[in-house]
Amino acid sequence: xxxxxxxxxRFGSTVALDGMTFTVRPGELYGFVGANGAGKTTTMRxxxxxxxxxAGEVRLDDRPLDASSxxxxxxxxxxxxxxxRMAVGTQLRYLAELRGRSAAEARAATERWTExxxxxxxRADEVQRLSLGNQQRVQLAAALVADPDVLVLDEPFSGLDxxxxxxxxxxxxxxxxxxxxxxxxSHQLELVERLCDRVGIVRAGRLVAEGTVAELRExxxxxxxxxxxxxxxxWADVLPGVAAVRTTAEGTVLTLAxxxxxxxxxVLDAARRTGPVxxxxxxxxxxxxxxxxxxxxxxxxxxxxxxxxx
Amino acid sequence: xxxxxxxxxxxxxxxFAARVRGRAFVFGTLAVLVLLGAYAxxxxxxxxxxxxxxxxxxxxxxxxxxxxxxxxxxxxxxxxVIPQPDVAAGEAAVRAGDLDxxxxxxxxxxxxxxxxxxPADLERVLDDATTVVxxxxxxxxxxxxxxxxxxxxxxxxxxxxxVEPPDPQAGPRLGLGLAGAFLLFFSIQSYGAMVAxxxxxxxxxxxxxxxxxxxxxxxxLLGKVLGLGAVGLLQLVILGGAGLAVAGVAGVLVVGxxxxxxxxxxVVWYLLGFALYATVFAAAGSLVSRQEDTQSVxxxxxxxxxxxxxxxxxxxxxxxxxxxxTVLSLLPPFSPLFMPxxxxxxxxxxxxxxxxxxxxxxxxxxxxxLGGRIYANSVLRTGARVSLREAxxxxxx
Numbered sequence: 001x002x003x004x005x006x007x008x009x010r011f012g013s014t015v016a017l018d019g020m021t022f023t024v025r026p027g028e029l030y031g032f033v034g035a036n037g038a039g040k041t042t043t044m045r046x047x048x049x050x051x052x053x054x055a056g057e058v059r060l061d062d063r064p065l066d067a068s069s070x071x072x073x074x075x076x077x078x079x080x081x082x083x084x085r086m087a088v089g090t091q092l093r094y095l096a097e098l099r100g101r102s103a104a105e106a107r108a109a110t111e112r113w114t115e116x117x118x119x120x121x122x123r124a125d126e127v128q129r130l131s132l133g134n135q136q137r138v139q140l141a142a143a144l145v146a147d148p149d150v151l152v153l154d155e156p157f158s159g160l161d162x163x164x165x166x167x168x169x170x171x172x173x174x175x176x177x178x179x180x181x182x183x184x185x186s187h188q189l190e191l192v193e194r195l196c197d198r199v200g201i202v203r204a205g206r207l208v209a210e211g212t213v214a215e216l217r218e219x220x221x222x223x224x225x226x227x228x229x230x231x232x233x234x235w236a237d238v239l240p241g242v243a244a245v246r247t248t249a250e251g252t253v254l255t256l257a258x259x260x261x262x263x264x265x266x267v268l269d270a271a272r273r274t275g276p277v278x279x280x281x282x283x284x285x286x287x288x289x290x291x292x293x294x295x296x297x298x299x300x301x302x303x304x305x306x307x308x309x310x
Numbered sequence: 311x312x313x314x315x316x317x318x319x320x321x322x323x324x325x326f327a328a329r330v331r332g333r334a335f336v337f338g339t340l341a342v343l344v345l346l347g348a349y350a351x352x353x354x355x356x357x358x359x360x361x362x363x364x365x366x367x368x369x370x371x372x373x374x375x376x377x378x379x380x381x382x383x384x385x386x387x388x389x390x391v392i393p394q395p396d397v398a399a400g401e402a403a404v405r406a407g408d409l410d411x412x413x414x415x416x417x418x419x420x421x422x423x424x425x426x427x428x429p430a431d432l433e434r435v436l437d438d439a440t441t442v443v444x445x446x447x448x449x450x451x452x453x454x455x456x457x458x459x460x461x462x463x464x465x466x467x468x469x470x471x472x473v474e475p476p477d478p479q480a481g482p483r484l485g486l487g488l489a490g491a492f493l494l495f496f497s498i499q500s501y502g503a504m505v506a507x508x509x510x511x512x513x514x515x516x517x518x519x520x521x522x523x524x525x526x527x528x529x530x531l532l533g534k535v536l537g538l539g540a541v542g543l544l545q546l547v548i549l550g551g552a553g554l555a556v557a558g559v560a561g562v563l564v565v566g567x568x569x570x571x572x573x574x575x576x577v578v579w580y581l582l583g584f585a586l587y588a589t590v591f592a593a594a595g596s597l598v599s600r601q602e603d604t605q606s607v608x609x610x611x612x613x614x615x616x617x618x619x620x621x622x623x624x625x626x627x628x629x630x631x632x633x634x635x636t637v638l639s640l641l642p643p644f645s646p647l648f649m650p651x652x653x654x655x656x657x658x659x660x661x662x663x664x665x666x667x668x669x670x671x672x673x674x675x676x677x678x679x680l681g682g683r684i685y686a687n688s689v690l691r692t693g694a695r696v697s698l699r700e701a702x703x704x705x706x707x
Contacts, residue, residue, distance in 0.1 A: 048523040050690055067526060075523045081516025086328065097320050098524040142520060 001025055002150055002181045007046055007056035009039075009205075016042045018205040020056070024150075024181040029172060031192035032185040033287075034202035035295055040185040041078045043202075044154050048075050060150065071099040074148030078155050078185075080139050082127045088114065088138055089123035092145045099146035106145070113141040117167060133161050140168060144175075151175055153184040157191060169195055193287040201294045209294045216290045222259035223283040224267060227251030230275030239270055251279060317525040321533025322540065325508065329541045339545055346552050363387055363432050366403060366412040368394040371420045374413055374439050381438035387431045397423075411436075418444040482557070486569070487654035488626065489553055490576045493546055494583060494647050495619045501542035502587040503608060506595030508534055509689065510604050513596070518689055527686035535588040539581070546580055572654040575663075582667075583646025586674045587615070593681035596688040597696045607695070618644045630655045640666050642673035 002024040009017040017039045024030040034040050045051040047058045049070050058065045060072070083091055089110055096106035114120045117137040122130055127138060136159050143153060151172070157165055172195065176182050186192050192199060193213050201209040201216075209216060221243065226236070227250065236245045236254055241263030244255040256263055271277045285293075329335050363382075367375050375391045382389035392409065394400035400412035401423050411432060412423040418440055422428065428436075446456040512518040521530055550573070594607040622644060625635040630652065639648040639658070645666040652658035684701040 045519075050519055050523055071524055073523070075520065077516065077519040077523075079516040079519060081519055083512075083517050084515050086324075094320065094324055095520065095524070098317055098521065100316075146524075 001059075001061055002047070002152075002183065003057075003059040003062075004043060004047060005057045005059065007043060007053045007058065009042055009046060009051065009054050016205055017046070017053070017056075020202070020206055022200045022207055022210060024183045026181055027176055027179045028181055028197045029176045029195055030181070030183040031196035031199040032183055032202065033187070033189060033192055033199060033291055034185075038202045038295075039205040040202055041154055042205075044075075044152050044183075044185070045077075047152055048073060050077075068100075071146070072149040074143040074146065074151045074153075076139055076143040076153040076156050080135065082135065082138060082142065084128035085126050087124055087126055088119065088130070091127060092138070092141055095142050096145040096147075099148075101146050105147070109145045109147055110141075113144050116171075117141055132159060133164060136160055137164060137167075140171070144171070149180055151180060151182040151184070153182075155186060156184050157186055157188055165191070189286070189288045189291055199287065201291055203295045209290070213287055213290075216287070217285055220285055220290050220293060222256045223285065224254045224256060224264070225250050225252070225279060225281050225283045226254065226267065226271045226277065227279035228271045228274045228277045231271065232274065235274050236267065236270060239266055241266060250283075253283065314529065317529045318533040318536065321525070321530055322537035325534055325537025326540050329504065329538060330544070335541065335545065339548055342549055343552055346549070346556055349556070362390065363410045363429065363435075364390050364392060364408065365432070366392050366394040366400040366409045368397055368400050368412065368414045371413045371415055371417050373417050374420065374443060377439035377442040378413075378435060381435045381442070385431050385434045385438065387435055389435060418447065483572075483655050484627075484630065485557070486572055487630075487651035488623070489550075490572065490654055491619075491623065491626065491647050491651040493550055493553075494576065494580055494650065495615070497542045497546050497580060498583050498587045498646070499612060499615060501538050501545075501584065502591040503612070504541075505534055505538050505588045506591040506604060506608055507601070508538070509592050509595035509685070510598060510601055513599050513689060514601060522690065527689060528682055530689075531589070531592055531682060531685050534592065535585065539584045539588060542584060543577070543580060546577075550576065572650065575650045575653040579646045579650045582670055582674060586643070586646065586670065586677055587611075589674075589677050589681035593684040593688075593701075596685045597698070597701060599691075599695075603695060614643070615647075619647055622648045626651055626655075631657050636662070640669065642666075642670045645670045 004020055004022050007017050007020040008015075020039060020043050022030070032040050032043075042051065046053045047065070049065065049067070060069050063069065086094070092110040092114070093103070093106040096109055097103060101109065110123070111120070114123055117140060119130075119134055119137050119141070122134060127135060130138065140156065143151065153172075156168055156172075160168060169191070172182055172184065176197070196213070198210065198212050199216065200207050209219070211219065225248075228235070231252065233247075236242055236252055239254075241257050241260070242254050243257040246253050246255075254267060256267075268277075268280055271280065365378060367378075372393055375393065378389060378391055394403065394409075394412060397412070397414050400409065400414065403409040404412050404423055404425055407425070410424065411428060413420045413436070414423070415421040420436075420440065422436060449456045449459060512521065518530075554569075590611055591608065594611055595604060597607050598604060618638070622635060622638045625632060625638065626648065629635065635648060635652065638644050639652050640662060649658060649663060649666045653663060680702070684698070688696040688701045
């Protein structure tokens with residue numbers, strides 16, 4: 001279990017992290033989303049001991065992280081980096097040994113991961129001779145080669161071709177199924193929605209929403225789509241319990257202030273008064289929409305939303 | 311090897327392997343070796359051709375053969391006397407370059423036939439020989455046996471008592487000292503710069519973030535310095551060994567206790583000097599993120615070392631016992647360059663060596679603490695150059 005507990009960090013006058021808190025449980029794939037500059041990379045760098053926090057603590061299995069327990073984490077930094085003039089195989093073995101593996105373990109793991117990631121025939125080549133996509137694969141192998149108990153990956157999908165995205169997703173699920181806490185950040189929200197057991201949305205250095213995608217949907221305001229072709233514009237504007245109305249290609253989308261049966265009944269009745277109703281349904285927001293809502297709230301002291309499971 | 315030192319050993323091994331297999335090391339070492347060999351060959355040819363004068367004698371002057379051969383060693387000349395059948399044959403031999411001079415005619419005032427100008431040392435030998443012939447004739451005419459005078463003169467001459475007896479090995483020792491100082495300067499400059507380049511390469515390629523998520527900054531720094539220091543030492547041993555072999559073959563160096571002391575002190579001072587400079591270079595390198603900026607942070611260090619080296623080298627050649635070089639060899643940043651040279655020259659009292667050693671160790675300790683801190687603070691900062699003040703600021707926990 002990886003716990004990020006109340007981490008704060010300033011760079012000069014800029015507040016990068018402000019009480020960042022979340023937990024990644026064993027066997028859980030955790031998606032970490034947020035705008036550029038929201039604090040995702042800083043959080044990960046602090047977790048890996050590459051940066052020091054001003055306040056707060058990172059714990060692995062209830063113990064504060066130290067130099068030796070950090071070696072159990074497989075890390076893929078946002079800024080990709082490998083020794084350009086070192087051969088792929090030598091480099092992976094070296095990185096595995098630096099994380100405490102024996103020479104034999106390192107060799108076996110290097111062979112296993114280069115084969116799995118389709119770069120086995122490039123083991124003797126210098127990294128700088130590989131294509132960018134293959135360098136990304138080596139980078140992932142570097143994160144996995146020490147057989148880590150935890151994975152922390154910063155934007156692991158950026159720059160990958162669709163095949164590599166599939167391999168990467170498969171590997172992440174496999175590690176999760178093997179019981180490892182896995183956390184990664186990404187801007188590809190459909191991917192996060194599809195892969196992750198839980199999602200944390202970060203804004204301005206703190207978590208503003210967290211939970212399974214279903215929980216986040218529950219917590220976000222209920223929307224109803226009504227397709228009443230003969231309705232006049234503004235038919236729903238003054239209905240009690242309706243917070244906002246917008247017209248889309250699907251029909252009229254009403255954001256409800258409360259999702260009670262009474263409100264739903266009122267809306268349906270109003271719709272039927274305008275003529276035939278072709279469609280009346282609850283709308284499931286995508287993660288992208290939930291995310292936009294969450295990061296659009298600009299209250300400076302926004303807390304995680306009530307109802308968002310911790 | 312367990313715990314905290316295994317990563318250090320792994321890092322050192324990587325640095326060592328990466329450099330020793332690198333082209334720069336192999337070709338650089340080979341190039342210097344070839345130069346050394348060529349130099350030795352030239353030196354050997356000059357030595358072989360030197361001071362061997364071939365002098366022909368003919369007619370009455372043939373009696374000069376004995377005095378010429380006796381006079382030659384006192385003037386430091388190797389002389390071969392070759393009797394010639396007649397003047398014409400001898401002169402032809404001079405013209406052909408087979409003889410340096412043909413001596414003929416009256417022994418006390420011979421006619422010397424040379425190609426153009428007589429060599430100065432040969433002239434002195436001839437002078438000595440004719441003087442002996444004239445003197446012997448004069449003495450014999452007055453009934454004195456020349457041998458008796460020679461015996462009496464052989465006993466004469468002053469006896470010098472020196473405060474500091476001259477060292478018969480002074481020349482080779484100076485050569486050894488200067489060569490040592492130069493090799494140390496060369497190794498420290500080139501391998502120190504390599505440490506800086508390595509640090510910048512890791513920063514520029516961002517691999518440092520992966521490495522530092524596995525090991526502490528001090529482990530990375532120490533491993534780097536040890537690995538590259540070992541490469542530098544290897545090259546120092548190869549070049550120094552080749553140099554000594556060349557000097558031995560050329561006969562300018564005699565193996566003795568002085569030589570062993572010098573070699574040990576060169577190696578010990580190299581290790582200390584490298585630790586000192588490599589840390590400075592690593593700290594300087596950690597301030598920048600791009601290879602293009604490396605030179606700007608290294609120049610203040612390299613220029614300081616270069617100036618110190620040039621000044622010290624001049625002081626050492628002009629006055630190895632002077633105050634200037636003594637002071638310079640006691641100042642920690644320059645001790646590693648010049649103390650071994652002074653040890654080689656045999657002009658460094660034990661007290662001074664110990665003092666310089668203690669000062670350098672203390673200074674290196676301070677540099678390691680400050681340099682390690684600058685390195686740890688700046689090695690993960692990318693983008694603009696990190697100012698020294700920022701780098702020395704809050705340490706990373």
